[in-house]
Amino acid sequence: MLRFVGKKAKNLIRNSCVLQRLSPFPFQSSSAFLSTFNNNPSSSSDSNSLMAHNYSQSPVTLDTINPKIKKCQYAVRGEIVTLAQNLQQELLQKPGSHPFDEIIYCNIGNPHSLGQQPITFFREVLALCDHPAILDKSETQGLFSADSIERAFQILDQIPSRATGAYSHSQGIKGLRDTIAAGIEVRDGFPANPNDIFLTDGASPAVHMMMQLLISSESDGIFCPIPQYPLYSASIALHGGTLVRYYLDEATGWGLEVSELKNQLEKARSQGTNVRALVVINPGNPTGQVLSEENQREIVEFCKKEGLVLLADEVYQENVYVPDKQFHSFKKVARGMGYGEKDISLVSFQSVSKGYYGECGKRGGYMEVTGFSPEIREQIYKVASVNLCSNISGQILASLVMSPPKVGDESYESYFAEKDGILTSMARRAKTLEAALNSLEGVTCNRAEGAMYLFPCIQLPQKAIKAAEAAHTAPDAFYCHKLLNATGVVVVPGSGFGQVPGTWHFRCTILPQEDRIPAIVERLTKFHKEFMDEFRD
Numbered sequence: 001m002l003r004f005v006g007k008k009a010k011n012l013i014r015n016s017c018v019l020q021r022l023s024p025f026p027f028q029s030s031s032a033f034l035s036t037f038n039n040n041p042s043s044s045s046d047s048n049s050l051m052a053h054n055y056s057q058s059p060v061t062l063d064t065i066n067p068k069i070k071k072c073q074y075a076v077r078g079e080i081v082t083l084a085q086n087l088q089q090e091l092l093q094k095p096g097s098h099p100f101d102e103i104i105y106c107n108i109g110n111p112h113s114l115g116q117q118p119i120t121f122f123r124e125v126l127a128l129c130d131h132p133a134i135l136d137k138s139e140t141q142g143l144f145s146a147d148s149i150e151r152a153f154q155i156l157d158q159i160p161s162r163a164t165g166a167y168s169h170s171q172g173i174k175g176l177r178d179t180i181a182a183g184i185e186v187r188d189g190f191p192a193n194p195n196d197i198f199l200t201d202g203a204s205p206a207v208h209m210m211m212q213l214l215i216s217s218e219s220d221g222i223f224c225p226i227p228q229y230p231l232y233s234a235s236i237a238l239h240g241g242t243l244v245r246y247y248l249d250e251a252t253g254w255g256l257e258v259s260e261l262k263n264q265l266e267k268a269r270s271q272g273t274n275v276r277a278l279v280v281i282n283p284g285n286p287t288g289q290v291l292s293e294e295n296q297r298e299i300v301e302f303c304k305k306e307g308l309v310l311l312a313d314e315v316y317q318e319n320v321y322v323p324d325k326q327f328h329s330f331k332k333v334a335r336g337m338g339y340g341e342k343d344i345s346l347v348s349f350q351s352v353s354k355g356y357y358g359e360c361g362k363r364g365g366y367m368e369v370t371g372f373s374p375e376i377r378e379q380i381y382k383v384a385s386v387n388l389c390s391n392i393s394g395q396i397l398a399s400l401v402m403s404p405p406k407v408g409d410e411s412y413e414s415y416f417a418e419k420d421g422i423l424t425s426m427a428r429r430a431k432t433l434e435a436a437l438n439s440l441e442g443v444t445c446n447r448a449e450g451a452m453y454l455f456p457c458i459q460l461p462q463k464a465i466k467a468a469e470a471a472h473t474a475p476d477a478f479y480c481h482k483l484l485n486a487t488g489v490v491v492v493p494g495s496g497f498g499q500v501p502g503t504w505h506f507r508c509t510i511l512p513q514e515d516r517i518p519a520i521v522e523r524l525t526k527f528h529k530e531f532m533d534e535f536r537d
C-alpha cells in the first residue's frame, strides 16, 4: 500500500531539482509530486524529463512563458486527478493490479459523470432545437412532450433564421435573456433587465471576464473566502491581481463574519492593496454553508460602505438541503434593503453545471451585471464580443433552468419527480457521508447545508505530518494520495482551497450515486483506521 515510499519514489525525490519544500502559499503544490506518488514506472516523470530534454531548444520554455500562468494553480483537476487517471489506465491494462477495481471520482462537482441522469424536459427541448426538421413530423408527437415541442418552437422563433449553428448576439440571444430575466424576477420578486444578462459558457468565463475588468495590476486586490473554489485564486493569478483572504469560521459552520472582513480589508489597504471586489460563494464551495439573510444584509452594507463590487457566486442556488436554510440571491437582499441599481455594483453568477440539472458539459451560464454605468457595461460587452458569443445549446439550457415547466404543463409532473428525486437523494447522500466522516477518529465535518461537497477537518498525527514533510508534500495531500492508492477514492486536499494554517482538510463530493455510498463509506472507514493505526502519535 505504501508504494510511494518505495525505492524508485525515494530516488525521484532525491534527484528532482524541481521539488519544492512545503510551500507557505496554501495553493501551491509540488510539481514532482505526481511522479513521487505514481505507481506506473513508465508514466509521468520519466516521459516528462525525456520531453524536457527533447524540447530544450524550443522557443517556448518554462522560463519564457507568461509567469502568471506558472503561478496559477487549480487543485480540483490537479496532480491527484492525473494520478487517478493513471491508476485507472493501469486497472484497465492490468485488472487486479490495485486493491480496488474502480476509481471513484469524488474530486469534482460533475454529477453526470457519476451517473446522474439529465432532466428529460431540458434534453427534449435541446434536441428539438438542434434538429428542427423533426418538429413537424407526426412521430415527434409520440416521442416528445407537447410542452417541450411548444418550447422548442418558441425558442427557435427567438433565434434569427432559427439557426442554432449561427453566432448570436455577444450577450446571448435576446429572447433567451428575456426568459432568464423573467425567471430572476419570479425568483426574487424584483424586476430584472434582460440587458443586464450576459450569457456565457458556464460561470467560469464570466468570472474571468469580471477579473479582467477589475484587475489592472498587482496592486488591485480581490477579496476571497478561504477556503475558496480555486477558480477565483487561479483567475486572480492569471490576471495578475492580488488575492486578499478572508477566513470563514469553521467553528460556526463556516460562518462569514463581517468583523473578519473589516480586519482583513484594513490590513490589505495598509499594505497598499486597492481592494476592488468581494467574492461571496453562496451556497459555499467547498464549505457547503448557506448564508442567512441577515448575514447577507451585513455583507451588502459592507460592500456599499467600502465601495466594493459584490461578486456573488450563486451557482448552487438550487442546492439547499436543510429545512432551516433557504437561498436568497444577493440582488433580492440588496433590493429588499432599498438599494437600487445606482447604490451597489453587484454581479450574480449562475450556471447550468450545478443545481439538480448538473449539465457541466453543456457549458451554459450567465452573469447578471447590475449597478455599473453604461460606459462600463459597454466595456464588458466589448470583452464579451471578443469571444463572439457563448455556445447556443448552453444559452438555451440557461433559459430552461430559469424557466422550467410549470404546474399544468404536460411535463410538469415528471419534471418535478426527476428534480425532487435528485435533490432529495443529494440531501440523503450528504447526511450519510457527513455522519460517516464524523464517526472517524480525529475528523470533524460541518453539515453540508447546500452545494455538493463536504469539507472535513482531519487532525493529522505529528507522525503523519513528519512523513508528509519527508515526502515533500502537504500533510492533507499526503493523506489524500494514500487514500487514493488504498481505495481508488479521489478527493481534493484542503490545501487546494486554502485553509487556516496548521489545519488540514479534504473536499469530497456528495455526488456518487446512492448505491455506491455504502462502499465508499466502508473503504474510507477502513482506510482511515489503518492510516491512524500506522501514524497515531
Ligand SMILES: Cc1ncc(COP(=O)(O)O)c(C=O)c1O
Pocket: 109, 201, 202, 203, 204, 205, 229, 231, 281, 285, 313, 315, 350, 351, 352, 353, 360, 364, 365
Ligand atoms: C462555486 C463555483 N463557481 C463556479 C463554478 C464554475 O462552473 P461552470 O463554469 O461549470 O459554470 C464552479 C464549478 O464547480 C463552482 O463550484
